[in-house]
Structure formats: structure tokens, C-alpha cells
Amino acid sequence: MSYSITLTDSPPPAAREAIIAPLAAFHENFLGPANASTFALLIEGKDGATLGGLWARCFYQWLFIELIFVPETLRGQGIASTLIAQAEAEGLARGCQGVWLDAFNPSALRLYQAKGFEIFGELPDCPPGSTRYFLRKRLKVTERSV
Numbered sequence: 001m002s003y004s005i006t007l008t009d010s011p012p013p014a015a016r017e018a019i020i021a022p023l024a025a026f027h028e029n030f031l032g033p034a035n036a037s038t039f040a041l042l043i044e045g046k047d048g049a050t051l052g053g054l055w056a057r058c059f060y061q062w063l064f065i066e067l068i069f070v071p072e073t074l075r076g077q078g079i080a081s082t083l084i085a086q087a088e089a090e091g092l093a094r095g096c097q098g099v100w101l102d103a104f105n106p107s108a109l110r111l112y113q114a115k116g117f118e119i120f121g122e123l124p125d126c127p128p129g130s131t132r133y134f135l136r137k138r139l140k141v142t143e144r145s146v
Contacts, residue, residue: 034059039090041083043070054083056091063091063139065101068108080108084115092139100136109133 008015024034035058042053051074055067065087070079091099101117103109104127112135113119121134 031060035061035095037094039087041086041090043074043079043083054087056087058091058094058096061095061097063087063094063096063099065099068101080111081115084112088137088139092141096139098136098138100134102132102134104130104132109135 024036028034037058038056039058040053040055043051045051051071052069054065057064057066065084068080068083070083088099099117100120101112103112115137117135117137119133120136123132123134126132
């Protein structure tokens with residue numbers, strides 16, 4: 001098989017799929033089905049425009065909160081806590097046993113720790129002078145989530 005390697009700053013979505021599909025199949029061969037799914041909790045303005053929210057993926061019985069953003073004008077109202085709680089409930093509904101995320105922001109780190117997340121990894125100097133934290137939390141099945 002002949003091939004070339006190309007660097008691109010604007011890869012097409014089809015290229016990502018060409019990498020993910022066989023990688024997922026490879027993993028399923030020895031890990032079993034990922035049962036992958038994606039969901040979002042959107043903060044919407046009166047006009048229906050998305051102002052922020054939470055983007056998450058479930059796979060291998062773990063919920064990954066990939067993105068969470070609350071606009072500055074809405075901070076301090078418990079919206080991030082609500083988003084996290086709703087994401088955890090949705091993760092439980094989808095069969096997840098735990099949730100993980102990462103954070104650069106010290107305020108976000110404190111919030112996540114207050115919500116029961118524990119640090120399981122750190123990447124110092126990412127970005128230089130700061131640390132990227134990786135946090136996890138086991139989800140507990142409650143009567144409400146069953």
C-alpha cells in the first residue's frame with residue numbers, strides 16, 4: 001500500500017470520521033461495545049440563540065464533560081452546578097458509572113471539587129505557568145435516577 005502524510009490546518013469532518021470509525025472498531029474488538037452517545041445542555045437566550053452550556057459524551061460507561069461554559073453575565077446564579085447535576089443525571093440514565101472532565105480555571109477547579117470531583121491527574125505548564133487538572137467522580141444510583 002502506498003501512502004503520503006499531509007499536514008492540514010483545516011481537516012474536513014470526513015477525515016475525522018475516517019480515523020474514528022476504524023479506531024472505534026479496533027477498540028470494540030478487545031473492549032466490547034462503547035455504547036457511545038453525545039448530548040448537550042444548552043443555555044439559550046430569549047431569541048433562542050445559544051449563549052453557552054455543556055457538551056458531553058458517554059462511552060464505556062463513563063460520562064466525559066467535554067465543554068462547559070456559562071456567560072459572565074449569568075455567573076454566580078448556580079447555572080454551572082445545575083448543568084453538572086443535569087449532566088450527571090443524564091449520564092446515569094445512559095448507564096454511566098462515573099464522570100470525568102478537565103479544567104484550567106482555578107475557580108472551575110474549586111467548583112468541581114465542591115461537587116465531589118477528585119483530581120486524578122495533572123499536566124503542569126499547560127499552558128506555561130498553569131496546570132491542567134483532570135477530575136473524576138463516581139456516580140451513585142439513587143431512587144430518582146432509577
